[in-house]
Amino acid sequence: MPFWQVFTPEGAYTDDDKQALAQAITDACISFAEIPAFFVNVYFHEMAANNTYLGGQQRDDFIHIATDIVARQLPTPEIRAACMSVINDTIRPFVQDRGFHVEIHLDQTPVELWRVEGITAPLDYPELFDQWIKENRAVPWEVPVP
Amino acid sequence: MPFWQVFTPEGAYTDDDKQALAQAITDACISFAEIPAFFVNVYFHEMAANNTYLGGQQRDDFIHIATDIVARQLPTPEIRAACMSVINDTIRPFVQDRGFHVEIHLDQTPVELWRVEGITAPLDYPELFDQWIKENRAVPWEVPVP
């Protein structure tokens, strides 16, 4: 997490485009949220025009991005606005600048109902969490029993 | 938003069916929630029977609809029940009346974490929002800084 699903028209992006957008999203998440790279999961779904409707009309120029976030809870209006601003800047070269219409929405899901490699992330343990960031993997640790 | 994902068996709907269902959903949303047509985003996912399980069994007669809503927050039990009743009436001709089993669930996602064409929708500014409805597009405006 974050868990990004990018719904695009068929053929909207080459493999290089997808790689570049996934990397841009990952870089933005690392920088803004201070999380390990391997947390950032991006899936692309290429949707046929006959499976894509906006306002009741088939569309081949529309991208919807649906993202679930969990590691950071964006506690204030200022932080939430800053987050959306970073996302807009990150995706713009791949979306509006290429003539696509776009909508994006994020959801916040419960941190207690999230596991990486079967374990809880040490969000409240800065030293351990730094290790996850540096080693870019889920380093096993003794999770406290609730 | 609303962001509809309709998971159907392969071949459940023709292109005309999809168009008609997307239009019916759009009309219902416009009427019930008083939102612009272009907010209503419907994706169809045709799922093979060997990717669709209900109660542990493969199924080719089951439709799940998963919808994220954001523009309207459905503040009371009466409004929530009315919303689900409108949805049931809207989808029934495409689902139960054709012999499909069906489940639907909606989620409410945070309005501050939603952007259309990169901007905030003027939900609290009726004059501007009316313009979005009439022009059926995201008319740029000066979004207040939080």
Place this chain on the structure above:
Amino acid sequence: MPFWQVFTPEGAYTDDDKQALAQAITDACISFAEIPAFFVNVYFHEMAANNTYLGGQQRDDFIHIATDIVARQLPTPEIRAACMSVINDTIRPFVQDRGFHVEIHLDQTPVELWRVEGITAPLDYPELFDQWIKENRAVPWEVPVP
């Protein structure tokens, strides 16, 4: 509901594997949450490596499971931890034990915005709900008007 979406690499599972995992998930949900079998909906999405990115890199060894729950609200930290523990034990033979990396996250969605076969589940009416479990179907009942 629960509504499970299992995002896997292409060819990660045979049809028998999918059947077995869907059955294992269903059994775990029935046992842990005391719900009817037909509530448990599992979809598999086989994702090409060029549509799957983790930390900005294409991956063909990663599984993400995204689950929406509604029937049971997991009211305490202990119950939430127990739920995740049951899920880990259930999926491990299909995921870690086969060399896949894995992330899972659950979301809780509003019970009032959920319908099965067009009707409300009688969660607060044990006798009726037992009938749903025993008959493994949405038995019609007189839903109270809110």
